[in-house]
Amino acid sequence: xxxxxxxxxxxxxxxxxxxxxxxxxxxxxxxxxxxxxxxxxxxxxxxxxxxxxxxxxxxxxxxxxxxxxxxxxxxxxxxxxxxxxxxxxxxxxxxxxxxxxxxxxxxxx
Numbered sequence: 001x002x003x004x005x006x007x008x009x010x011x012x013x014x015x016x017x018x019x020x021x022x023x024x025x026x027x028x029x030x031x032x033x034x035x036x037x038x039x040x041x042x043x044x045x046x047x048x049x050x051x052x053x054x055x056x057x058x059x060x061x062x063x064x065x066x067x068x069x070x071x072x073x074x075x076x077x078x079x080x081x082x083x084x085x086x087x088x089x090x091x092x093x094x095x096x097x098x099x100x101x102x103x104x105x106x107x108x109x
Contacts, residue, residue: 031056
């Protein structure tokens with residue numbers, strides 16, 4: 001087996017990049033974002049589900065949209081690190097929030 005070593009800073013996404021993205025999503029959408037990592041099924045050591053949720057208090061007079069949730073299933077991390085996989089999920093989450101806003105009618109009734 002090869003010797004494991006830390007990645008060179010800046011060469012691949014790391015947990016600092018993940019946290020910066022979470023903070024950016026929270027700031028842009030005035031919400032709170034959570035990343036949850038769960039095993040998929042029993043007996044599988046490498047398959048996991050990454051669920052990302054962003055919730056916020058609806059602004060007065062706006063339609064009720066308290067939360068957006070996206071999920072990704074990771075089958076094998078050999079070609080990609082977990083922080084990079086989570087970062088990709090955060091990009092998908094930001095896109096999903098934008099899509100949710102586009103599907104809402106902001107005109108007052």
